[in-house]
Amino acid sequence: QARSVILSTGARWRNVNVPGEQEYKNKGVAYCPHCDGPLFKGKRTAVIGGGNSGVEAAIDLAGIVQHVTLVEFADQLKADAVLVSKLKSLPNVSIHVNAQTTEITGADGKVNGLKYKDRATNEEHLVPLEGVFVQIGLVPNTEFLKGTVELSRFGEIVVDTKGHTNVPGVFAAGDCTTVPYKQIVIAAGEGAKAALSAFDHLIRQPVVAAASEAVAV
Structure with missing residues (x-):
């Protein structure tokens, strides 16, 4: 008319769709590093996603938080080479490729860890942390x-x-x-x-x- x-x-935001994501949304699960990153100052965090947005988020967070664990499903990071190089130069970042996020764990209403499976060996890993940033696209x-x-x-x-x-x-x-x-x-x-x-x-x-x-x- x-x-x-x-x-x-x-x-x-595109969801990772694993147990714990919805339960702990805004209780440790976040989607905007610019908005919520400062809330995790001095804490341990993870970033799910190895594209440009995920790697940029990990770089930004590394300057605020205690430690960043980046988890990428593919066998290599998909971000631009210059960003990957910058990320790898940071001392408080761990990178896990070929890693499938399987669960976001928590206790007392807050996130306390992230589980992922090594797709090459099927071995399960648990990373203790306080925050998870999902960066797999809009x-x-x-x-x-x-x-x-x-x-x-x-x-x-x-x-x-x-x-x-x-x-x-x-x-x-x-x-x-x-x-x-x-x-x-x-x-x-x-x-x-x-x-x-x-x-x-x-x-x-x-x-x-x-x-x-x-x-x-």
Whole structure:
């Protein structure tokens, strides 16, 4: 019914889906090292994921926490070589590749360890710690948009610098888009930009009686 639409459906963290993850979410299980990293100052943590986001998180955390254990399912880290080199240079980081996270353990309502299986030997290991950061990607909430607006290979809404999609009158902002760095302050600014673009679009259109000016989803 609207003459203009702004899509701002956000994104959700991809879960590792092991026992303990949901039980200890926000009780030691975290998803944003920038937001929650300082809460673990001087403590032992793990990062699940060896891509760029996981390795970057481990590097950041290493400057705050006592020790970081990085666990990667594949047989090698998938992050850029320069990041991997930096990570390996840090004295308080342990790296385990070919390692399948099997459980996040806890007691008294808080995380106290992470279990992983060595995929080469099937040997189980328990790492005592206080925090686990899951860094295996973000999933944009855009499944319902397939076939309507252009999406990237990651499912993000493709936008230009002004928040335009490939459909006239349809704009998008925030974590559901191709704009880099999924942070609140960036999403808020992108929302303002999309609103201004929608306004600019509307004032250039013929006046239609009883039409809604804009709808944010």
